[in-house]
Amino acid sequence: MRVTHKMLTDNYLSNLNKNLATMQKSQEQITGFSEILKPSDNPYEITRIMRMNSALKKSDQYLSNIDNSLGWLDATDTAIRSTVSAVQRVQELVTQGSSETYSESQLIMIADEISEIINEVTQYGNTSYQGRYIFAGHNTIESPFEVNAGKEIVYSGGITGDILTEISPGVTVSINIDAEDFLNPTGNVSIGETFQKVYDALTTGDSSTLATYAKEIEEQMDAYLALASEVGAKTNRMESAKEKNKADTLNMTEILSSIKDIDLAEKTVEHSAMKAVYDATLSIGGHILQPTLLDYLR
């Protein structure tokens, strides 16, 4: 095969260009800190990266949902525990009032305390978290409970329903204790009604009837305790969802990083190797491109 000088220079130029192109690519990867800079670098991995990016974003959203729910459940727990103490206090007062040693005026004094407790429990029912009434069902912007003229706590919100939140892909949970469940945890008699009966008996000085309510109050207390443990269970579930969310996020971040992040040490070594090749190519160029026969003719 005839070899001409143009072949040498052309070959040399094209190889020099190839070296420069590989160097440019690795430089881009190092400065962009990513293996995959364009979809065409790896069309399959790019879709994985995109899915992973949006899954991470969603995962952040789930975490914020979970944190929000935990705050909500915390507020719910406090309100229910306070209600339990209030019911306990009513139980004590009823025991006191039932002993026939109390005078009518003393009973009236107890009735006044009961009246305060009725207001107190209404307050607990009207607990709000970040501006939302937590026991209000769907009508979260109006205070759900009020005490009517007959000293009965009633639900005035009108729209019950679940407050739902999504804590991981496809997992939706209800985080609220609905208005009816808060007002009537036993399902038989509402707390408002029970308190009203106690209050009425005390104001009329009917201590014998009062004694018959002791069992009902006991049942109410059990029911509130059950409600409290339901909230506790929900909190536990949220806590474990939070753990899982964090593990998932970490996992996905790791996978994402393994797909697209560069190994800086490896790339740097690769790059300096390429640079050495490039330098060698340049210096060789000086030797192979110069001589022709003309250099030796005198």
Add this chain to the structure above:
Amino acid sequence: MPGIFSTYNTAIKGLQANSLATQTASNNIANAASQGYSRQRVILQESMPYSFSNFQIGTGVDVTNIERVRDKYLDAQIWHEYASYGSYKSAQYVLEQAEIIFDAEETGLNNALTEMWTAWSDLAESPEGTNGRTIVLQATETFTSMLNQMASQTDTLKADTTALIASKTKEANSLINDIRELNDQIYKMNLKGLEPNSLEDQRGVLLDKLSAIVNINVDYDENSKVMLTDADTGETLLGYETKEEPALKMSVIGSIKDDGTNQTITIYRDGDTSNPVEITIGTGTYDFSAGDVVYVETHEWAEYDADNTDIPSLTKAELKEGGLAGNMEALAKLEGYASQLDDLAFSVAFTVNYILTDGDTAGTPLFDTNSDFTAADIKVNPDIQDDITLIEAGSFTTSSGDGARALLISKLNEIRLPTDVSEANLENYLSNNYDNSGFTLSSDPAGRSFGGFYADIVATVGSDTQRASNGVITQEALVSALEEREESISGVSIDEETINLIKYSDLYAANSKVISTLTRMLDTVLNMV
């Protein structure tokens, strides 16, 4: 009987031949870097001897030819590879720009889409008040404006590509015409018995350029004229007839509008965008799209010019290789991406609206139903922009704290919808699977989610671009190997030419020596007198 004077003749012929050979070697050296130059070789042959007694006596040397060293079969091979290289290269040129539009950046459409679904999740978390709704509105506006922008960028790229096709067509037409003129000159020189070496080199350069645009077959006649045929369609681009313009020329469809009864087609005649021809013809006559290359017979244009009524017939050029084909292929792909983006825009808007309005029975749609749900036209309902409380987060009968509807919409990122996103199919699926009492929408096991939808488009753009880039790399290697072989045959080697120079100048000196010897011989004879 040979005499001193006839020997003079031999020496002079030697001087002339070697002088010519020296000239050729110098010319080779001078043109060593000239584009398209093929080295030339002097063919020397001994002159006719004459007979004397029993002998034949030589009479010196003749230059029979100055030959251009060229391998025609290699030429044909290279031209076909240039065409293939051209098609990958032009496709890559366009697709690399598409890759920037359909990006996978963390700030791109994928992100906007995810942000929109998380905004709905935020709204579901606090469905009371305006906070969550403002976030939803903003995220939706970002999504629609990003789609609008992508659609307009795609349109611009399509228009640019059409212009590129037109300019390449124009170049091809003018190259063909230049080749025709060179054909004519070569023919005339051949008739005079001359070797049109440099003209053939010039023609070779033009053929190199043309073959990168159109895949051509080249045939030669006995006078070294070339005939050009489009290798993909078999149409004759240039015949042996050199007097008139080619009978067939390429034009480009600039745009096509159809009003139901008539098609209005804008044609860039011969690829000239400055002077488009607009013709109106019955709907259904042609199935063209912008950027298509068509063949039109030259005489039909002439007839059209005469009265503007004889509409020339257009034949679509089904090009497969070459720069034009690459651009056309990329244009078709762009069309595909744009329509997938439209599908995405449509299915998002239609599904979200369907859930927000319970299938158009109540509520307020989020996407404006007065404009098309295409990537170019999709926009947020202005009623909602005026009053964001119209965004319904829960059921229509309850109020404030219910975020179940918003929650369902936020899950649309994962819910799989049918891949056939025609309005009828989507509506049918939603009406069968959407439950507005519990706010659930079941996934289609064979469908795909909105999250996967855009990723699919990006992957398609990415793999198309990758294929073109890989094609460019492979083809580049092939072309340069062939060019190397061509250079090996036709290229000028400085060493070789230097040796020739020394050889021929030595021979020239030797021939001069013959003359001085003859002169001395003559002197001897003359001194005898």
